[in-house]
Amino acid sequence: MRFIHTADWHLGRLFFGRHLTDDQAHVLDELVRLAKDACAEAVVIAGDIYDRAVPPVEAVELFDDTLSRLLLEEKLKVIYIAGNHDSAARLGFGSRLLAGGGVFVAGQLQADAPPIILDDAHGKVAFSLLPYMEPATVRFAYGEAAQELMGFDEATSFTVARAAALVPERCRSVAVAHAFIAGGASSDSERPLSVGGSDSVSPACFAPFSYTALGHLHAPQRAGAENIRYSGSLMKYSFSEAGQRKGVTIVDLAADGTVSVEEVPLAAPHDLAVVRGTLEEILGDRERFPKSEDYIAVELMDEGPVLDANGKLRAVYPNLLQVTRPGLMEQAGILREQGREKLGRPDDVLFSEFFADMTGKKLDEAQEKALHEALAELLREEREAKI
C-alpha cells in the first residue's frame, strides 16, 4: 500500500497579519496532484489541520474543497486526526457519517476505538488514529484505568499500547499520532504542548507499528527510528523554518510490513527567506541581493539610525514581513554608555548630532540660527510657566 503522510496544515494561519489561505490553496492543489500522480491509495493527515479551534470561514472552505477533491475526484481515502491546534469536537463533526464515504476522522480521543482497516493487494492494513493525547484527555477518555497517568510520556505510552493491542494479529499497522517525540528538532511555530512541564514522549511505544505517521514538529524528520517519522508542515510557518524542506512523505508499505519512504517537496508560491546586510548593501547590490517576491525577514546590520528602512526595502522585497536590527543590538552596550554621557551635553549640541545622524549633513548657518531661536523661545516659555 502506498499512502501520503502529511501533517500540520495550519489552515487559517495568520503570518505577520497576512492570511496564507491563497498560498495554502496553491500547495494543497499540488498535494492533490501529487497524490494522484503517485497513485497513492490514501492521504493521512497527522493533526493540526487548522491553526485554531475556530478557523476562519475561508479555511473551512479550503479544507472542504481539498477533501472533496481527494475523495470524489481522485477516489482516495483520507484519514485525519485532531492536533493540539484543532478543536477536537469541531474537527470530528460528521465523523460517523463520513466514514461510509472513505473519510476517517478522529476528533476527540475515544477509549479503545478500533483501528480503521483498509485493504490492499496483500491483505489488510490497520490504521490506529491517535489524536492529540493530553494527559487530562487520556484520563477522561479511559477513566479509572488511566487515573494514575502523569505527564505526556505516560499518557501517550498508555494510549498507544491500548491501540496497538487492538490491531488484529499479523496485520500490518500504521499509527497516526500528534505528539512531540523526545529529541525532535523544533521550530518557532509549534505551540508547546506543555508549559513548564515536559511534553516529550519516548518513541518506544510506537515500536509495534509497521509505520508511525507523526504530526506536530514542522521539520520533516525521523523520530527514533526510520519507520517513525514526521512529514513536517505543509508550508514554512516561521522564519526559523526558512532552511527547512517542506513537502509530504510518500510511504510504501510492503506485503511483509517493511516500509520505504520518500520525502517529496511541495513548493509554495512564496518561499520564506532571511536576508542579512546593511541597508546600503541591500539596496545597492542586486547581485548579492536579487529582487524577490518571497516572504522576507531582513536583519539590518547598520549600527546607526536609518530612515524609513521598511519603505526602502519594499522596493526590493514587496513581501517584506519583518525588519530586525541585530546591528543595533550589538551596539546596544556602547550606545547605553554613550547615552549616559550625552545626557550631560547642551540641547543644541544634542540636536545637531541628531540632525547629522538622520540626514547625513551638518546644520548650515540658517538652520543653526533657527535652532537657537527655537530653543530660546522654548526656554522662555518654560520659565514663564514656572512662575
Next chain:
Amino acid sequence: MRFIHTADWHLGRLFFGRHLTDDQAHVLDELVRLAKDACAEAVVIAGDIYDRAVPPVEAVELFDDTLSRLLLEEKLKVIYIAGNHDSAARLGFGSRLLAGGGVFVAGQLQADAPPIILDDAHGKVAFSLLPYMEPATVRFAYGEAAQELMGFDEATSFTVARAAALVPERCRSVAVAHAFIAGGASSDSERPLSVGGSDSVSPACFAPFSYTALGHLHAPQRAGAENIRYSGSLMKYSFSEAGQRKGVTIVDLAADGTVSVEEVPLAAPHDLAVVRGTLEEILGDRERFPKSEDYIAVELMDEGPVLDANGKLRAVYPNLLQVTRPGLMEQAGILREQGREKLGRPDDVLFSEFFADMTGKKLDEAQEKALHEALAELLREEREAKI
C-alpha cells in the same frame, strides 16, 4: 412519500443565560423516535440549525449525534439548509462528501443548484434547497442576471423561480426555504431579516411546488396556502411563544402530488409559562399557582415595593427566569406625580416612609433618635465642606 418537516432548532441557544442543550437533546431524541415510528423516509430541516454562526461545541456534538442516529440507525435521508442564524459556509462543510451517504446540505446559496432527487414507490420527488436568500447573497450567487433585484421579495421570487425551472417535468417537488412569508405570525425570538426595510415575501413564488417546507417563523402555521407551511421551531425560545404548540409536521406526498399534513407535538422537559399575580397570591395560593419545574416568567402585580421577590418565588418556581413588574408600571404615572411632591418633604420623613415600605414597620423611638443624629451629622459635614 412521507417525510418530517422541522425547522429552527437553534442549537446552542442561551435562554436567560441558560444553555438549553440538555432540553434540546431531549426533544431531538423524541424527534428521532417519532421519525422512526412514523416510518418517515426523510427529515427536512428548514434552516436555523444553530443559534449562531459559531455555535458552542456541545451544539455541534448534539447535531452530529442527531444526524448520525437518523442516518445510520434509522436509515433515513436528511436534508438541511442554512437559515439566517447559521454560518452558511460552516454549515455547508462536507456537503459534497455527505451527499453520498444520504445527507443533503445547502449551506451557501449556489446559483442553479440542481434539486435533490429522492425516489419513492410512485417515482421521483425533487427537493429544491433554498438556504437563506438575502438580496445581496442572491445578487452575488446569480451575478449579472440578478443585479437589478432589490429587497427580499424580488430576490426570493427570482431564486425560487430559477429553482422551480430545474424541477424535472411531471416530477413531484418540495421547496425547502428559510424566509419570512408576508402575513406570518411572528414571535420575540426570530431575528428580523432586515432592519428598517421589508423582509417579507409573497408566497406566490412557491405555487409551482407540491409542498413548501419553511423555516424562520417559530409558530407552526400555513403561509398563504395549505401546502406552504412553517413547522415552527423545535422548542419555545421566548416567553411570547408560551402559548404556541411546538413539534414537527408530518407530510404525506401522494402519487399525484397532493399533500396531507399532520402537526405532531414534541414535549420539552421544561415547558415555558407566564404567571401573573401578586407575590402574596403566588406564594400563598397553591391551587391557582401550583409548584412547577417549568421555565417561568412572573408578572408581579404588586403596586408597592417587594423584598427579594426572586428569592421567594424560587421556592415555588425553581426555574424562574424572569420577574417583571407590570403592577409597578401601571402605577408609574401616579408614582411620578408622587415623586415630584415627595422631593419637597424633609429628609427624616422621606426616610421613615422608605423604612416602612421596605420592612412593613414604623421606626421605633431608638431608631428615630439614631436617624436624627445621623442626619444632623451629615448636615454638619456638608456645611463644613462648603466653607
